Amino acid sequence: MKLFEKIPWLRKPHPVIQRNRELFAEFSQARPLGEYTxxxxxxxxxxxxxxxxxxxxxxxxxxxxxQIELSQTFHEYIRPENIDPNEATLVHRITPQQLVAAPPMEEVLPRFVEFLGDALLVGHFVGIDMHFLNKACRRTLGGTLSNPSVDTMRLARGYKEACCRDFYGRCDTSTSYNLDDLSREFNLPRFKPHDALEDALQTAYLFLFLVKKLKDGGIRTLKDLYRSGRTLGLVS
Structure with a gap:
């Protein structure tokens, strides 16, 4: 194997990564939030x-x-290099036998990048997801994702802090920003935790709830959201 094939940063990026970069070459933050995917x-x-x-x-x-498009979902198990039983697989109710039968990251990741397309990526504590996705992208595709990301945990913190300033003058810093706790607090539909697709659906409902509240507060465009993020830490 040649040296550039062994070292990701010396390898030519996979076509899906090249296309991903092109999609965001002239990205604009000025459009209303409803115009973004x-x-x-x-x-x-x-x-x-x-x-x-x-x-x-x-x-x-x-x-x-x-609006959530339930007909447009992505859900894949992935066979890791280490498939020994561990606490994480028990928490997620994924058995080692399921992982043995699953495709490797090299097969799944290009399909996921294609599914992302030109969308903004949303997650709860999204920095963790982005770290592991980009680590896998660098290793298997020779590059990282260009999709901007939005963190619903930070959105929730900014929203609740704004409410405190408006109505109470101070915040209870002990409040939980766990996805399940926030969903219960805001009376959102509930999904099974520790399942990637169900957690994504749970996060989607939280995201839309928070976007509606922020729009009521005058945040209309993605640029508005990013400007607010500089003081409230809403985006990453």
């Missing part, structure tokens, strides 16, 4: 060690015109 994503992992652990499942759902 969003893909809400969740990954299930073997653990949270950023160097050692791997993605074992990706789930995602598309949002168009600020």
């Amino acid at each position: 969003f893909v809400v994503c969740d990954t299930e992992l073997t653990g949270l060690n950023r160097r050692r652990d791997e993605i074992i499942s990706i789930g995602a759902v598309r949002i168009v015109n600020l």
Whole structure:
């Protein structure tokens, strides 16, 4: 094997990564939020060690015109390099036998990047998902994702802090920003936790709830959202 094939940053990027870059070459933040497509994503992992652990499942759902498109979902189990039983697979209710039968990352990831297309990527604590997705992209596709991302955990924090300032003057900093707790607090439809697609659907409902509240507060465009993020930490 040649040296450039062994080292991701010396290898020519996969065509899906090249196309992904082209889609965002002239990206504009000035359009109303409803004109963007969003893909809400969740990954299930073997653990949270950023160097050692791997993605074992990706789930995602598309949002168009600020509506969830249930006919446009993505859900795949992925065979990791290490398929020994561990606590993470038990939490996610994914058995080692299921992972043995699953396709490897090299087969799944190009399909997921194609599914993303020109959408903004949304996740709850999305930095974790982006880290592991980009680590896999660098290793298997020779590049990273260009899709901007939005973090619903930060959106929720900014929204609740704004409510505190408007009505109470101070916030309870002990409040939980766990996805399930926020969904219960805001009376959203509930889905089964620790499943990539179900968590993506749960996050999608939270995202749309928060976007509606932010629009009521005068945030209309993606640029408005990013400007707010500079002070409230809404986006990443």
